[in-house]
Amino acid sequence: MVTHVPIAYYLVLAAILFSIGVGSFLIKRNIITIFISIELMLNAVNLTFVAFAHKWHQIDGQIFVFFVMVVAAAEAAVGLAIIISIFRTRQTLNVDQIDLMKL
Amino acid sequence: MTPACYLWLIPLLPFVGFLINGTLGRKLPRAAVTAVALFFTAIPAAIVAWLWSVMTAANAPEAIHAVSRPWIAISGFQVNFDFTVDHLTLIMLGVVTGVGFLIHLYSAGYMAHEEGYWRFFAYLNLFMFFMSVLVLASSFLLLFVGWEGVGLASYLLIGFYFKKDSASDAGKKAFIVNRIGDFGFLLAMFLLVAHFGNLNFTDVFATITQHPEWHGGFLTAIALLLVLGATGKSAQIPLYIWLPDAMEGPTPVSALIHAATMVTAGIYMVARCHTLFDRSTTALIVVAIIGAATAIVAASIGMVQHDIKRVLAYSTVSQLGYMFLACGVGAYAAGIFHLLTHAFFKALLFLAAGSVIHALSGEQDMRNMGGLRKRIPVTFWTMTSGVFAIAGIWPFAGFFSKDEILYQTFISDNPIAKLLWLVGLVTAGMTAFYMFRLWFKTFFGEERFEEAAHDAHGHDSHDSHSHGVHESPWTMLLPLVILGILSLVGGWGHVAFGKFLDPVFGTAPEAATAAGSGLELTLAAVSLIVVAIGFFFAWLFYYKKPGTAGALALKVKPLYSLIENKYWVDEIYGALIVTPLLMFTRLILAGLIDTGLVNGSGALAGATTRGLSTITSRVQSGNIRSYAGWLALGAAAILVVMIFGRSLWMH
Numbered sequence: 001m002v003t004h005v006p007i008a009y010y011l012v013l014a015a016i017l018f019s020i021g022v023g024s025f026l027i028k029r030n031i032i033t034i035f036i037s038i039e040l041m042l043n044a045v046n047l048t049f050v051a052f053a054h055k056w057h058q059i060d061g062q063i064f065v066f067f068v069m070v071v072a073a074a075e076a077a078v079g080l081a082i083i084i085s086i087f088r089t090r091q092t093l094n095v096d097q098i099d100l101m102k103l
Numbered sequence: 104m105t106p107a108c109y110l111w112l113i114p115l116l117p118f119v120g121f122l123i124n125g126t127l128g129r130k131l132p133r134a135a136v137t138a139v140a141l142f143f144t145a146i147p148a149a150i151v152a153w154l155w156s157v158m159t160a161a162n163a164p165e166a167i168h169a170v171s172r173p174w175i176a177i178s179g180f181q182v183n184f185d186f187t188v189d190h191l192t193l194i195m196l197g198v199v200t201g202v203g204f205l206i207h208l209y210s211a212g213y214m215a216h217e218e219g220y221w222r223f224f225a226y227l228n229l230f231m232f233f234m235s236v237l238v239l240a241s242s243f244l245l246l247f248v249g250w251e252g253v254g255l256a257s258y259l260l261i262g263f264y265f266k267k268d269s270a271s272d273a274g275k276k277a278f279i280v281n282r283i284g285d286f287g288f289l290l291a292m293f294l295l296v297a298h299f300g301n302l303n304f305t306d307v308f309a310t311i312t313q314h315p316e317w318h319g320g321f322l323t324a325i326a327l328l329l330v331l332g333a334t335g336k337s338a339q340i341p342l343y344i345w346l347p348d349a350m351e352g353p354t355p356v357s358a359l360i361h362a363a364t365m366v367t368a369g370i371y372m373v374a375r376c377h378t379l380f381d382r383s384t385t386a387l388i389v390v391a392i393i394g395a396a397t398a399i400v401a402a403s404i405g406m407v408q409h410d411i412k413r414v415l416a417y418s419t420v421s422q423l424g425y426m427f428l429a430c431g432v433g434a435y436a437a438g439i440f441h442l443l444t445h446a447f448f449k450a451l452l453f454l455a456a457g458s459v460i461h462a463l464s465g466e467q468d469m470r471n472m473g474g475l476r477k478r479i480p481v482t483f484w485t486m487t488s489g490v491f492a493i494a495g496i497w498p499f500a501g502f503f504s505k506d507e508i509l510y511q512t513f514i515s516d517n518p519i520a521k522l523l524w525l526v527g528l529v530t531a532g533m534t535a536f537y538m539f540r541l542w543f544k545t546f547f548g549e550e551r552f553e554e555a556a557h558d559a560h561g562h563d564s565h566d567s568h569s570h571g572v573h574e575s576p577w578t579m580l581l582p583l584v585i586l587g588i589l590s591l592v593g594g595w596g597h598v599a600f601g602k603f604l605d606p607v608f609g610t611a612p613e614a615a616t617a618a619g620s621g622l623e624l625t626l627a628a629v630s631l632i633v634v635a636i637g638f639f640f641a642w643l644f645y646y647k648k649p650g651t652a653g654a655l656a657l658k659v660k661p662l663y664s665l666i667e668n669k670y671w672v673d674e675i676y677g678a679l680i681v682t683p684l685l686m687f688t689r690l691i692l693a694g695l696i697d698t699g700l701v702n703g704s705g706a707l708a709g710a711t712t713r714g715l716s717t718i719t720s721r722v723q724s725g726n727i728r729s730y731a732g733w734l735a736l737g738a739a740a741i742l743v744v745m746i747f748g749r750s751l752w753m754h
Contacts, residue, residue: 095726098727
C-alpha cells in the first residue's frame with residue numbers, strides 16, 4: 001500500500017522554493033542569478049499546479065504546467081539574448097549599474 | 104415686381120461692393136476699386152429715387168413692407184428681417200444714398216493718392232450697408248444691428264490712418280463712448296420686450312396707441328434709456344466728446360459719417376419712436392434740455408477752435424443739438440427737416456474744407472490759411488453757400504429749418520420753452536460768428552501759408568509732387584457744386600415738407616398756424632438780426648481789425664482758456680471716470696483678481712502637481728531591484744487583501 005504523501009508537504013516545499021526565488025531576486029545583483037531565481041519561482045508554481053492536479057484528479061493543472069514551461073523556455077531565450085547584448089554594450093552584469101530608465 | 108422686392112437691394116448692393124473691394128480690392132487697380140464702389144452705391148441711390156416717385160404718386164401706400172422668414176422665433180416672441188419704408192425712412196434713405204453717393208464720388212478724387220485706397224472704399228460701402236439697414240429696419244432689434252454696424256464702420260474709418268496713435272486712439276474713444284450709449288439702448292429693448300413682448304415698431308406703437316391711459320412710468324424709463332443711446336450716437340451731452348476727435352479720419356468720412364448720416368441716427372430714432380416720447384413729458388423735457396445745452400456749449404467751443412475740421416465738428420454737435428431740441432418740443436418734422444438741410448450744408452462744408460486742405464497739401468490750421476478766395480474759386484463759392492446756409496441767412500436752406508425749430512420751441516407748451524428758445528437764438532448768433540470767422544480766416548485777408556514747402560506731408564497727406572495751391576479735380580468739385588445748390592434751394596419746400604411727413608407724425612396742430620404766422624415772421628426777423636450781429640463781430644474781428652480777437656482773448660483770459668480747453672470736459676471725465684476705472688482695473692481686477700486669483704490658482708495647481716510628481720517620480724528610479732521590490736510588495740499586498748480582506752468587508 002503506497003502511502004500518500006500529504007499535499008501540505010508539496011505546498012510547503014513550493015513555498016520554500018518560491019521564497020528563495022523572491023529573496024534571491026531581490027538580493028542578488030548579477031542578472032543571471034536573478035534570471036535563475038525567476039526560473040525557481042516558476043518551478044515552485046509548477047509544483048503547486050501538479051500537486052493540486054494530483055490531489056483533485058484533474059488534468060487542467062498539468063496542462064497549465066506545460067504552458068508555463070513553454071513560456072519559461074521562450075523567456076529564457078529572449079532574456080539570455082538581452083543579457084548578452086547588455087553585456088556587450090556595458091561590460092557588466094550588475095543590475096545596479098543598468099539604470100538607464102531612471103528619470 | 105412690387106417695390107418691396109427692391110428694398111432688399113438697397114442695403115445688399117453696397118454690401119456686395121464691400122465684399123468685392125474688401126477681399127479682392129488689394130489686387131485690383133484703383134480704377135476698378137472706384138468703379139465697384141461707385142456702382143454699388145449709385146444703384147441704391149437710383150432705387151431710392153424710383154421709390155420716391157412711387158411713394159409720392161397719388162394713391163401710394165403710406166408704407167411699403169418687405170417681410171422675411173423669422174429671424175429669431177422663441178415662444179411668443181418673434182423678430183424678422185423686415186424692412187419698412189414710410190415717408191420718414193424715405194427722407195433718410197434719400198440722404199444716405201444720395202449724399203453718400205456724392206461723397207463716394209468726392210472720395211475718388213480726394214483719396215486718389217492714399218495708401219489703402221481699396222480699404223477705404225470697402226469700409227465706406229460697409230457703412231452704406233449698415234446705415235441703410237438702420238433706416239430701413241422695422242424693428243428695434245434690426246435697427247440696433249444697423250446701429251452697431253455703423254459704429255463699427257465709423258471706428259474703422261476714424262482709425263483709417265491707424266499708424267498714427269492719435270487716429271487709432273480717436274477710433275477707440277468713439278467706439279467706447281458709443282458703447283455707453285448702446286448700453287442704454289439695449290436696456291430699453293429689454294424693457295420693451297418685458298412690457299410689450301415685441302420689438303416691432305408697428306406693434307409696439309399700436310399697443311401704446313390702444314392704451315391712452317399710459318403716461319410716464321415705464322414709458323419714461325424706456326424713453327430715457329433710448330435717449331441715452333441717442334446721445335451716444337448723435338454726440339449730445341454727456342457723450343458728445345468722441346465726435347471732435349473723430350475728425351482724425353479722412354475728411355470725406357467726417358462729411359458722410361460724422362456730419363450727414365450716422366450722427367443723425369439718434370435723431371431719426373427719437374423721431375421714429377415719437378409715439379413713445381409723446382407719452383412721456385419728462386423724457387421730452389430731458390431731450391429738449393440736452394439738445395439746447397449741447398447746442399450752446401458746442402457752439403461756444405467752436406468759436407475758438409483753430410483747426411478747420413474741429414470748428415465744423417463742434418458745429419455739427421451744435422446743430423445736432425438743435426435737432427434734439429426740435430424733437431424735445433415735439434416738433435419732429437422740424438427736427439427731420441433740419442436733419443435734411445444739415446446733411447446738405449454740413450456735408451458741403453466738410454467737403455469744401457477737405458478741398459481747402461487738399462489745396463494746401465494737408466494744412467488744417469486756419470491760422471495758416473487766408474486769402475484763398477481767388478486761388479480756389481469754386482471751393483470758395485460752394486463753401487460760401489454752405490456758410491450762409493448754416494448761419495441761417497435767407498433764402499438759404501438753414502434759415503428755414505432753423506427758424507422752424509426756434510418757432511416750434513417758442514410756441515411749445517414746454518414749461519421752459521422761452522428759455523430754450525433764447526438759448527437756441529443765442530446759439531444761432533454764435534453759429535453765425537464761428538462760421539463767418541472760418542470763412543474770413545480761410546478765404547480773406549493775407550495769405551498766411553507757405554507755398555514752397557510741400558515735401559512735408561500733413562494730416563491727409565497727398566501727392567508729394569503737388570505744385571502749390573491748386574483747385575481740386577472735377578470728381579471733388581461736382582459734389583461740391585451739387586451740394587452747394589442743394590444748400591441754397593433745400594429749404595424752399597419747407598411747408599410741403601411738413602405735410603410730407605404728416606402720415607408719420609400725425610397731423611400737426613394747425614390751429615396755431617393762422618395766428619402764429621405773424622409771430623413766426625417776428626421771430627424770423629429777430630433771429631436774422633442775431634445772425635447779423637454774429638456776422639458783424641466775425642467781420643470786425645477777423646477782417647476789419649484782425650488783431651482784435653487776440654486782444655479780447657487776453658482781456659478775458661480765464662474765460663478764453665476755459666472755452667479753448669473745451670470746458671476741461673475731457674479732463675473731468677478723465678479724472679472722474681477713466682482714472683478711477685483704470686485704478687480699479689489695475690489694482691482690483693488686474694492685481695487682485697487676475698494676478699492673485701486667476702494666475703494664483705493656476706500656479707498653485709501647477710506647483711501642487713509638480714511637487715506630487717517629484718515625490719512619485721522617485722519610484723521611477725531605474726533600479727531594477729527596486730522595481731522588483733515594489734512588485735513583490737504589491738503581490739504581497741494583493742495576497743493580504745485576498746486572504747484577510749474578505750472578512751474585513753463582509754462583516
